[in-house]
Each structure stands twice: as structure tokens, then as C-alpha cells.
Amino acid sequence: MSFAGEPRLIEVAGDVYAYEQPDGGWCLNNAGFVVGEHTVTVIDTAATQARAEALRAAIASVTPAVPDTIVNTHFHGDHVFGNFVFGPQATVLAHRRTRDEVLATGLALQGLWPGVEWGRIELRAPTVALSGETGLHVGDLELRLHHLGPAHTVGDTVAWLPRSRVLFAGDLVFAGATPFVLMGSVQGSLEALERLRALDPVTVVPGHGPVSGPEVLEANAAYLRWLQGLAKEGVAAGLTPLELARCAGPGPFGELNEAERLVANLHRAYAEERGLAPGSPLDVVAIFGELVEYHGRLPECHA
Numbered sequence: 328m329s330f331a332g333e334p335r336l337i338e339v340a341g342d343v344y345a346y347e348q349p350d351g352g353w354c355l356n357n358a359g360f361v362v363g364e365h366t367v368t369v370i371d372t373a374a375t376q377a378r379a380e381a382l383r384a385a386i387a388s389v390t391p392a393v394p395d396t397i398v399n400t401h402f403h404g405d406h407v408f409g410n411f412v413f414g415p416q417a418t419v420l421a422h423r424r425t426r427d428e429v430l431a432t433g434l435a436l437q438g439l440w441p442g443v444e445w446g447r448i449e450l451r452a453p454t455v456a457l458s459g460e461t462g463l464h465v466g467d468l469e470l471r472l473h474h475l476g477p478a479h480t481v482g483d484t485v486a487w488l489p490r491s492r493v494l495f496a497g498d499l500v501f502a503g504a505t506p507f508v509l510m511g512s513v514q515g516s517l518e519a520l521e522r523l524r525a526l527d528p529v530t531v532v533p534g535h536g537p538v539s540g541p542e543v544l545e546a547n548a549a550y551l552r553w554l555q556g557l558a559k560e561g562v563a564a565g566l567t568p569l570e571l572a573r574c575a576g577p578g579p580f581g582e583l584n585e586a587e588r589l590v591a592n593l594h595r596a597y598a599e600e601r602g603l604a605p606g607s608p609l610d611v612v613a614i615f616g617e618l619v620e621y622h623g624r625l626p627e628c629h630a
Contacts, residue, residue, distance in 0.1 A: 332348065332349035332350050332355070332629075333349070334346055334347060334348045334349075334378075334381060334382075334385065335347045335349070336385050336388070336389075337538055339359075339491075339493050339530045339532065339538060340488065340490075340491030340493050340530070341491065342361060342362040342363070342465075342466065342468060343359070343361050343362075343468070343488060343491055343493050344359055344360050344361075344362070344385075344386075344389065345357060345358075345359045345495075345532045345538050346358040346359055346360070346382055346385055347532075347537060347538055348373070348378070349537075350584070350629060351501075351502070351503065351504055351533075351535035351536040351537070351584070351629075352504070352535070352584060352585065352627065352628075352629035353440075353585065353626050353627065353628045353629055353630075354374040354404070354405040354436070354440070354443070354628045354629060354630035355374070355405065355535065355629040355630055356371060356373065356374065356405040356406055356498075356534055356535055357371070357532055357533060357534060357535060357536075357538075358370060358371040358372060358373060358382055358406075359371070359486075359495050359532055360386055360394065361465040361468055361470055361488070362389060362390045362392065362465070362466070363392065363464075363465040363466025363467075363468065364392070364466050365392050366392055366395050366396070366465055366466065367386060367390060367392045367393065367394040367395065367396075367465070368394070368395075368396040368397075368398065368463060368465045368470060369382075369386070369394045369396070369397045369398070369413065369417070370397075370398045370400065370486045370495045371397075371398070371399060371400055371406040371407075371495075371497065371534075372397065372399075372406065372407060372408065372409030372410050372412065372413070373405065373406075373408065373409040373630075374404055374405035374408050374409070374436075374443075374445070374630040375408065375409070375443065375444060375445050375446050375448075375630050376408075376409070376412065376445065376446025376447060376448060377444065377446055378409065378630065379408070379409025379410075379411075379412040379413075380409075380412055382409065382412075383412055383413060393416065393417075394413050394417050395416060395417055395418065396417060396418050396419075396420065396463070396465075397410055397413060397417050397418070397419045397420065398419075398420050398421065398472060398484065398486055399419060399420070399421040399425055399429075399453055399484075400421075400425075400483060400484050400485065400486070400495070400496075400497025400498065400499075400534065401421075401425055401428075401476075401479060401480045401482055401483050401484070401497055401498060402421075402425045402428035402429045402432060402480060402482060403436070403480070403498070404432075404434070404435075404436035404437070405436075405630065406497070406498075406534070407429055407451075407452075408434075408436075408445070408448050408450075410451035410452075411448070411449040411450070411451040418454060418455055419451060419452070419453040419454055419455065420453055420455045420457055420461075420472070421453035421455075421456070421457065421482065421484060422456070422457050422458065422474045422476070422482040422483070422484050423456035423457065423458055423482070424476065424480075424481045424482030425453060425480070425482035425483075425484065426452055426453040426456045426482075427482075428480065428481070428482060429450070429452040429453065430452050433450055434448060434450060439615075439625075439628075440625075440628035440630075442628075443628050443630050445630075457472060457474065457484065458474060459474055460472065460473050460474070468488060468490065468491075469488065469489060469490065470486055470487070470488055471486070471487045471488075471489065472484050472485070472486055472487075473485050473487060473522070475499060475515075475518075475519035475522060475523070476511060476512075476515065476519070476606065477511040477512040477515040477605045477606030478499050478508070478511045478512055478515045478516040478518075478519040479497065479498040479499050479506075479507065479508060479510070479511045479516065479534075480498075480510045480511045480606075481510070481511060481606040483497060483498070483499055483511070483519065484497065485497055485499060485523065487526055487528075489526075491529075491530075492526075492527065492528050492529040492530065493528065493529070493530045493532070494523060494526060494528035494530065494531045494532065495532045496523060496531055496532060496533055496534065497534045498533075498534035498535065499516065499519050499520065499523065499534070499547075500520075500523075500531060500533040500534060500539075500543055500544065500547055501533055501534060501535050501536055501547060501583075502531075502533040502535070502536025502537050502538075502539045502543050502546075503536040503537065503582075503583065503584060504535050504536050504583055504584040504585050505550065505577075505580065505583045505584065505585045505586055505587075505588040505589070505592075506547050506550055506551060506588070506592070507585075507588050507591065507592065508551070508554075508592050508595050508596075509588075509591040509592065509594060509595050509609065509611060509614060509615075510606075510609075510611065511595070511605070511606055512595065512599065512605030512606055513551055513554055513555055513558075513592070513595055513596045513599055514555070514599055514605060515605040515606065516547075516551055517548055517551050517552070517555075520544050520545075520547055520548045520551075521548075523544055524541070524544050524545075527541075528541050529541070531543050531544065550580050550583070553578060553579065553580065554589075554592055554593065554596050555596055555599075555600075557571065557575055557578070557593065557596070558571075558593055558596030558597050558599075558600045559600055561593065561597065562597055562600045562601065568590055568593035568594045568596075568597055568617070569590050569617045569620065569621060571593055572589045572590040572593055572621050573621065575589075576589075577589060585626065587618055587621055587622035587626055588618065589621070590614075590617050590618050590621040591614050591615065591617070591618045594609055594614045594617075595609065
């Protein structure tokens with residue numbers, strides 16, 4: 328099957344591959360994998376059955392080894408729906424909060440965009456629940472998994488290869504696209520980005536958008552700092568997040584895709600400005616409705 332934006336397989340270090348899916352819009356995420364002599368660890372899958380099968384084929388083009396481990400960086404469907412394509416022999420790992428959210432959310436994402444050809448998705452939740460930092464070895468390569476939520480979500484995990492200084496950041500990092508923190512934390516995301524910067528990566532594979540260098544970390548942080556300042560002004564002025572988004576627009580970040588995320592991000596920033604704990608539940612359905620109202624239509628799902 329061909330796609331509007333053909334995926335790109337990039338060897339970012341020896342035996343370490345990024346699977347980049349242009350254009351990185353809604354539900355069109357990046358994945359990756361690390362190859363050992365007789366083993367493959369996959370980092371995230373894809374939103375649809377066809378895209379997950381294309382990822383599996385890309386892995387097979389590199390190695391005859393069958394993937395035996397999958398790491399999910401967080402619970403969103405574009406990163407986990409394709410787990411089942413790799414069969415029962417692949418153990419799925421994620422932070423315990425990610426497992427909980429996968430089970431609680433199920434296939435709800437499909438209802439948001441019913442026109443997408445999702446395929447015959449079989450929900451496969453992580454079976455190994457992690458916390459804190461965990462080390463894996465894929466052949467002679469060390470892969471460290473760090474839990475850094477609440478940030479994009481409450482269960483975010485990044486995959487870090489210290490020898491090659493490659494970071495699979497999941498949706499803690501967007502390249503060329505607007506960050507999305509509705510289900511996590513603005514302040515938590517800033518703190519997570521500081522911890523990622525301290526790793527001193529050379530190559531950053533974002534959750535969406537092109538493979539980047541470490542400068543993408545500051546690009547995301549700059550947006551989040553602006554968002555915090557905007558929310559402080561909005562709360563003081565008595566404006567709702569939707570009213571403020573309409574007044575302010577994307578500001579200096581108009582070049583980023585998915586600018587409509589501003590209104591949802593402001594809801595999270597307002598919550599924190601008013602003292603709500605990072606990651607505290609918000610009414611995601613109602614807030615997404617405001618995002619649609621702000622945008623003037625349902626955002627296009629690129630999957």
C-alpha cells in the first residue's frame with residue numbers, strides 16, 4: 328500500500344533506525360527500532376493496520392530477526408494501535424500509567440476520525456509495566472527507558488541510546504509542529520525537556536516531524552514558556568482559553584503545524600496557573616470540541 332507521504336527509513340546510528348512518517352500531522356507519528364544479532368526492539372508502532380504492517384516490512388528489509396520487544400512511549404493510538412501486528416511473540420513494555428490509559432481509552436480515537444481506514448485493529452496493551460528508569464540490551468547496544476511524565480501525558484517514556492547519543496523522544500518533542508500538552512503538563516514538559524537536554528543527545532527522533540538535532544528541544548521549550556506567559560495574562564484578564572486563543576493566535580509560532588492546539592494547551596496552562604496539579608484530569612472531550620470550534624472544523628487526520 329502506498330501513502331500520500333511515503334515513510335522514510337533512516338539509519339541514525341549503527342543498527343539504530345528511525346521510521347519517519349511525513350508530514351507528521353495528527354495521528355501520523357514516527358517510530359524506530361534497534362537491531363541485535365537475533366533480536367529487534369521496536370519503539371512505538373503506528374495508527375492504522377496498514378501503516379503498522381509497512382513498519383514491520385521496513386524492519387524485515389533490514390534484518391531477518393523478528394521483533395520481540397515493543398516500547399510504547401505513551402498511550403495515544405497512533406503510537407500503540409499497531410502493537411498487534413507484531414504478534415504475540417513481541418512483549419510490549421510501557422510505563423504503568425500508559426498501560427492503564429491504553430486499557431481505559433481503548434479504540435476511542437477511531438470514533439474521532441471515523442473516515443480513516445484504520446483496518447482491523449486489535450487493541451494490545453502493554454504487558455510489562457515500568458516505572459522510573461529501566462535498562463534493556465539489544466545485542467551489545469544499551470537502551471535506557473526513562474519515565475518523564477506528566478508532560479505530553481502522565482506516562483511518557485523516552486528511549487535513550489547513550490553510546491550513539493540517539494534519543495527517541497516520543498511526543499515530548501514535536502519538530503515543525505505545535506506541542507500538545509492537554510493530557511499532561513506544561514511545567515512538566517519544560518522539566519522533561521531539561522532532563523532530555525542533560526542527556527546531551529546528538530540525534531533526536533521526535534514523536535512527529537523530521538529527525539532533528541538537539542536544537543529541537545529548545546524550540547519546544549520556547550513555545551511552552553510562551554504558553555505559560557500567555558496563560559498568566561489570560562487568567563489575570565478574566566478571559567477563557569478560547570477567548571484568549573482567538574485574541575492571541577499563534578503569536579511567534581505561526582510557522583508550526585497544528586496551530587489549533589493552542590486552545591487545548593491553554594486549558595492545561597490555565598489549570599496549572601490556577602494551582603491544579605500537573606496531569607490532573609481535564610474534560611478532554613469538551614476541550615477538543617473548543618479546539619474544533621477555534622479551528623473552524625475538525626482537524627485533518629493524516630493517518
